[in-house]
Amino acid sequence: MKKNLFTITALAATAVLTLGSFNSVYAAETADTSSDKKxxxxxxxxxxxxxxxxxxxxxxxxxxxxxxxxxxxxxxxxxxxxxxxxxxxxxxxxxxxxxxxxxxxxxxxxxxxxxxxxxxxxxxxLEGKEEEEDESADSDSAENADKEDSSDSESEEVxxxxxxxxxxxxxxxxxxxxxxxxxxxxxxxxxxxxxxxxxxxxxxxxLDQEYKDGLSNTKSKDLITSHEAFGYLCQAYGLNQVGIEGLSPDSEPDASRMDEIIKFAKENNVKTIFFEELVSPKVSETIADEIGAKTAVMNPIEGLTDDEISAGEDYFSVMESNLKTLEEALNE
Incomplete structure (x- = not known):
């Protein structure tokens, strides 16, 4: 009887140890899986x-x-x-x-x-520029409306x-x-x-220091871009951005805006008109042809192409490429 009791006790102890060992291994595996989870x-x-x-x-x-x-x-x-x-x-x-x-x-x-x-x-x-209102509207009516709605304009979303x-x-x-x-x-x-x-x-x-060194003494400070994506860059390094289009690259400049850009480019001897890879270059090319300037790509890094990604391009490489483009264009 004592022998049987001893055997039962020994078996129970072995089972507890085995179960404990199993639980320890399971817990370790679970922890490893958890720590490896991305x-x-x-x-x-x-x-x-x-x-x-x-x-x-x-x-x-x-x-x-x-x-x-x-x-x-x-x-x-x-x-x-x-x-x-x-x-x-x-x-x-x-x-x-x-x-x-x-x-x-x-x-x-x-x-x-x-x-x-x-x-x-x-x-x-930086506050963005509002889209221009319809110029065909009666100027007196618009002026009166502005006076009447002056209180409402303060609450408009910026x-x-x-x-x-x-x-x-x-x-x-x-x-x-x-x-x-x-x-x-x-x-x-x-x-x-x-x-x-x-x-x-x-x-x-x-990168910031490279931009400061490269753009501090350029011959020109005027940057004509296809749309106004470079305000923060220009603010940081003392450049003057003139956007053909507004914050949205899908907007289309009217004839009067085109004339303004062409006039500005001629008066300030602008020799390069910038456009972006993900946006049609036609408007920039039209202005460049009109003033005898060239075009160049400035990448706002809103999205890279498959070819750029395959080539290992990233934020830093594109920003360095933009800097070289700016240095060349603004020192002509």
Missing amino acids: LKVMASFYPMYDFATKVGGDKVEVTNMVPAGTEPHDWEPAATDIKNLEDADVFIYNGAGMEHWTEDVQNSLDNKDLTVVEASKGLPL TYDPHVWLNPLNAKTEMENIKNAFVEADPDNKDYYEQNYETYAEKFDQ
Whole structure:
């Protein structure tokens, strides 16, 4: 009887030890799986994607919502994008009016654990120019209407220039905001995100100094662009932007605006008219032909083409290319 009792006790002890060992192994495997899990990140368009990829490194899986080569101003998310946001850990958007769809999309989501970051938050924004009113309207009526509606105009929503990332120091702040969102969503890897950010923060500072050195003593300070995407860059480095079109690249200049641009270019001896890869160059080419100037590409980095991505281009390489283009054009 004592022998049987001893045997039963020994078997029970062995079972407990075995179960405990199994639980320990299971817990370790679960922990390893959890630690290897990457943050699923949705970025609204290319600069947000690039900054997120750089600061997140191998701890994140980033999706650029706007396809390569697509102009993002009027892009709309599809049903698949909404589904991906429902499954995401972090959503990054620029803000400042760049993505008109974000509020409606966020309100429609059931994903209450989603960490959302507006990358431009905290940056001083430039006010955008309003579209010109119909010149055929009676001037006296317009003047009277302005007087009557002066109180209402104060409450009208202000339009801002969203292209903050074209000032490298603004881009550094945007990456910092993204880094902070990653730390919030994944605090266990805080040191990793902080280290990546510090590495690229130095590169933003170096790029800023390169622009200061390259543009401080150019012969000309006037920059005629296809649309007004370069306000922050021009403000940072003492240039004067003259946009053929407004903040939206889809707007079309009327005949009077074309005449104004041509007159300005002739009076200020402008020798280069800039256009963008993702926007038709026809208007810029027309003005250049009229004044005997050349055209050149200035990339606002709203989206890269497949060829640029395949060639390894990124924010820094494109900004360096823009600087070389500016130095050449403004020193003719």
